[in-house]
Amino acid sequence: MPYQPTLNFKTSDGRDLGSLGWITKEYLMTVYPQIAANMITPELWTWGRNNNGELGTNTAGNRSTPVTTSAGGANWKQVSGGFNHAAAIKTDGTLWTWGINSYGQLGTNNTITRSTPVTTFAGGTNWKQVACGGNYTAAIKTDGTLWTWGENSYGIAIFDDITFYYGQLGDNTIINRSTPVTTFAGGTNWKQVSGGRSNTAAIKTDGTLWTWGTNYYGELGNNSTTENILTPITTFAGGTNWKQVACGGNHTTAIKTDGTLWTWGRGTDGQLGDNNTSSRLAPVTTFAGGTNWKQVAGGGNHTAAIKTDGTLWIWGRGTDGRLGNNTTTQRNTPVTTLAGGTNWKQVACGYNHTAAIKTNGTLWTWGLNSYGQLGINNANPRCTPVTTFAGGTDWKQVACAGSHTAAIKTSDDLIGI
Numbered sequence: 440m441p442y443q444p445t446l447n448f449k450t451s452d453g454r455d456l457g458s459l460g461w462i463t464k465e466y467l468m469t470v471y472p473q474i475a476a477n478m479i480t481p482e483l484w485t486w487g488r489n490n491n492g493e494l495g496t497n498t499a500g501n502r503s504t505p506v507t508t509s510a511g512g513a514n515w516k517q518v519s520g521g522f523n524h525a526a527a528i529k530t531d532g533t534l535w536t537w538g539i540n541s542y543g544q545l546g547t548n549n550t551i552t553r554s555t556p557v558t559t560f561a562g563g564t565n566w567k568q569v570a571c572g573g574n575y576t577a578a579i580k581t582d583g584t585l586w587t588w589g590e591n592s593y594g595i596a597i598f599d600d601i602t603f604y605y606g607q608l609g610d611n612t613i614i615n616r617s618t619p620v621t622t623f624a625g626g627t628n629w630k631q632v633s634g635g636r637s638n639t640a641a642i643k644t645d646g647t648l649w650t651w652g653t654n655y656y657g658e659l660g661n662n663s664t665t666e667n668i669l670t671p672i673t674t675f676a677g678g679t680n681w682k683q684v685a686c687g688g689n690h691t692t693a694i695k696t697d698g699t700l701w702t703w704g705r706g707t708d709g710q711l712g713d714n715n716t717s718s719r720l721a722p723v724t725t726f727a728g729g730t731n732w733k734q735v736a737g738g739g740n741h742t743a744a745i746k747t748d749g750t751l752w753i754w755g756r757g758t759d760g761r762l763g764n765n766t767t768t769q770r771n772t773p774v775t776t777l778a779g780g781t782n783w784k785q786v787a788c789g790y791n792h793t794a795a796i797k798t799n800g801t802l803w804t805w806g807l808n809s810y811g812q813l814g815i816n817n818a819n820p821r822c823t824p825v826t827t828f829a830g831g832t833d834w835k836q837v838a839c840a841g842s843h844t845a846a847i848k849t850s851d852d853l854i855g856i
Contacts, residue, residue: 481835483508483515483527486827487812487843491523491539492554494843499554503811503818505829505846509555510535515847520789520840521571521634526578527556527845532564534578542574543617544589550617561586561619571840572634572686575607577641578619583627585641586619593637604637606669607652613669623670624649635686635737638704640693641671646679648693656689657720658704664720675721676701687737688790692744693722698730700744708740709771710755716771726772727752738788738839743795744773749781751795760822761793761806767822778803778824789839794846795824800832802846810842 484505485494492499495508518527524538524545535556536545543550546559569578575589592605592613605613609622632641638652638659649671650659657664660674684693690704690711701722702711709716712725735744741755741762752773753762760767763776786795792806792813803824804813811818814827837846 481515481530481847481849482513483510483518483845483847484829485525485843485845486814488523488810488841489843491552493520493523493525493538493840495525495537495554495556497555501810503808503814503828504816505814505827508537517568517836518838518845518847519569519571519576519634520838520843520845521576522573522790522841524571524574524576525838525840525843525845526569526571526576527847528566528569528578532566532581534559534561534563534566534569536576539574540617542590542593542615544571544575546576546588546617546619548618559588559619560617568631570632570634572607572639573636573841575634575637577632577634577639579629579632579641583629583644585622585624585626585629585632587622587639588616588619590637591615604653604655604667606667607634607637607639609639609651609669609671611669622651631683633684633686633691633737635691636688638686638689638691640684640686640691642681642684642693646681646696648674648676648678648681648684650674650691653689656705656718658686658689658691660691660703660720660722662721674703683734685735685737687742687788688739690737690742692735692737692742694732694735694744698732698747700725700727700729700732700735702742705740708756709769710737710740710742712742712754712771712773714772725754734785736786736788736839738793739790741788741793743786743788743793745783745786745795749783749798751776751778751780751783751786753793759791759807759820761788761791763793763805763822763824765822776805776824777822785836787837787839789844790841792839792842792844794837794839794844796834796837796846800834800848802827802829802831802834802837802848804844807842812839812842812844814844 497509548560565581587608611623628644662675680696714726731747743753765777816828
């Protein structure tokens with residue numbers, strides 16, 4: 440049905456929007472809500488460190504304000520970030536990756552670094568969710584299969600010894616992969632996956648929780664310190680009521696369907712939130728307790744979570760202000776950010792910084808800012824939440840990486856009819 444001029448939607452100088460051939464997002468949402476979702480589409484923005492093309496802008500140099508990727512487009516659905524790479528899924532189900540590719544973490548069948556988004560070697564239009572680990576990537580397709588690629592082993596020299604980390608791809612090998620492979624567990628019922636430094640966790644549709652990879656600090660939650668597990672195993676806690684899982688640097692956190700929050704792995708910086716600094720080999724509840732946890736995110740050495748009442752809680756290492764409570768003090772139990780509020784919607788943790796979106800669509804960042812990862816047009820760290828330089832009230836999802844940030848927002852542009 441052709442648009443008919445209306446007295447209710449005019450420009451500031453009185454001209455009718457319909458007569459001009461343009462309408463606003465507000466008009467679409469009010470008069471044609473059924474088509475608004477299809478016409479107002481999400482854009483992908485990135486900022487922070489860009490030494491290896493991790494911003495996807497086809498340029499070099501850090502960015503302290505949000506910029507759009509070279510791929511452009513307004514059909515991005517979900518984004519995730521690793522140490523120095525990123526991955527995102529579009530609304531058409533295609534999966535795109537960019538950044539450093541030394542271990543094949545882009546899944547392009549080579550180790551060539553990319554400064555613009557490219558599709559993985561696997562191709563396809565049925566990707567559902569993607570998660571970036573340190574130097575690897577994991578993703579689930581709409582058919583429930585789980586795929587991993589990138590780094591699967593590395594060694595760190597500590598004095599005269601070399602410590603090896605491996606197994607994060609879960610394919611029963613320690614071979615790096617430059618193309619997506621399925622985990623050894625197989626199956627078509629994977630629901631959600633998360634990647635840590637070198638450990639991975641995923642939940643199946645039956646509510647079981649599986650972990651694999653590095654286990655030096657108990658990050659697999661299997662009540663042992665068997666150094667590395669090459670195939671998926673269930674946690675010591677067992678159960679069929681796991682709802683969401685998030686991997687941090689060397690720790691793991693998860694929420695059950697009953698709203699309880701559980702943590703395990705490295706606890707030296709208080710990142711487990713259980714009021715001490717001991718590592719835990721099996722899941723434990725946080726000191727805050729409660730049965731109303733909604734979403735959790737793991738950082739390098741800190742953790743953040745949102746409750747069903749909209750409050751945001753954070754704990755762990757406080758260096759550079761990453762806890763957002765106006766101090767740099769370590770916290771071994773959950774505390775609220777200085778911003779307070781009961782309208783937090785989603786939170787994400789990077790290695791040294793944090794970002795969160797409120798229900799009003801505003802995006803807030805805090806913590807280390809050496810590379811501009813807070814997006815506030817400078818490189819100064821912040822101990823309390825601040826809004827990005829881009830502003831706006833239409834942010835949809837945010838992902839924090841090693842030293843860069845990516846977020847999806849709905850377009851504010853006028854849409855031609």
